[in-house]
């Protein structure tokens with residue numbers, strides 16, 4: 001993507017996200033009827049959503065074009081499978097795909113940002129035959145990762161370091177290449193800022209944009225601030241969470257259990273609105289699936305006790321559970337509408353990050369590094385001064 005084409009994409013996405021904000025920003029779980037249902041979409045039949053219906057009323061094709069980022073070509077041979085010993089299967093596939101797209105220039109030193117046990121750092125140290133430093137704040141992860149590297153005879157140094165602390169600068173120089181796989185919110189924002197100031201190269205797969213101290217999103221780039229201002233696009237921390245809400249499909253039995261838990265929550269939500277006489281959702285704590293009561297009535301008794309609501313004798317539990325399942329179907333259809341804007345929001349946030357570095361004089365590439373089945377957080381941003 002050239003800088004000018006990325007700005008055009010950024011501008012179009014800003015316009016669409018702003019125009020459709022009332023539709024995608026409302027969480028269907030929270031309100032019985034989304035505010036927009038009364039003014040436009042109710043008449044149009046989006047409630048009966050299927051792909052064709054969605055495309056009649058929503059900018060499906062425009063969004064699909066704007067989120068179509070290229071897969072970055074591999075520039076290095078994939079590491080041998082046996083190096084993945086001790087790394088979870090999916091994490092290893094992410095590392096293989098990420099490492100194959102790392103171009104480490106001669107003379108560059110490599111640093112991994114928020115390294116965990118340093119699985120990526122260890123793989124890069126092995127494949128490039130170069131010492132790598134991993135920065136990680138959790139001392140236990142540093143110790144365990146260090147032991148793994150020593151056992152494999154790999155030249156990796158895992159350093160206990162808070163990347164938000166001022167002394168992190170000692171690890172970053174113009175000849176440093178910082179790699180960051182799934183660094184969350186403010187942790188990767190810090191990296192972008194330091195890269196812009198020090199000129200170090202970065203390869204970053206961003207994650208968890210909503211993990212930030214800021215209640216409202218302040219675009220990082222001048223372009224982002226100007227576009228958001230022009231289109232009156234104001235994003236809250238809760239809006240940002242949509243960008244990472246896609247999860248890789250769970251096994252069928254887990255999906256069934258998840259749907260049942262959702263239907264029961266929605267059934268309880270209808271009941272508590274009636275009992276409290278308030279048209280307002282209540283946040284009920286989450287439960288591990290193994291701890292879910294055996295039936296809907298048991299679930300409501302547990303939830304009511306949690307929220308200190310006294311349950312009167314209820315005769316029609318079956319009908320009330322059925323109402324929860326009907327609500328679930330409605331919520332799922334509304335979520336289809338909302339999720340149409342998920343990837344566009346994620347790409348918009350990534351474009352803002354890319355522009356931040358372009359504006360600091362860096363050359364930037366943005367694309368994907370693997371299929372979404374390997375990880376839905378598959379955007380890769382590479383930037384360097386050269």
Ligand SMILES: C[S@@+](CC[C@H](N)C(=O)[O-])C[C@H]1O[C@@H](n2cnc3c(N)ncnc32)[C@H](O)[C@@H]1O
Nearest residue numbers: 114115116135136137138161162163164181182
């Ligand atoms: C989402 S994990 C990613 C780990 C690894 N890169 C991976 O892909 O598996 C984020 C890591 O950041 C670390 N972390 C959190 N806050 C940090 C901070 N302030 N400084 C350094 N590391 C931090 C966490 O301990 C965790 O290991």
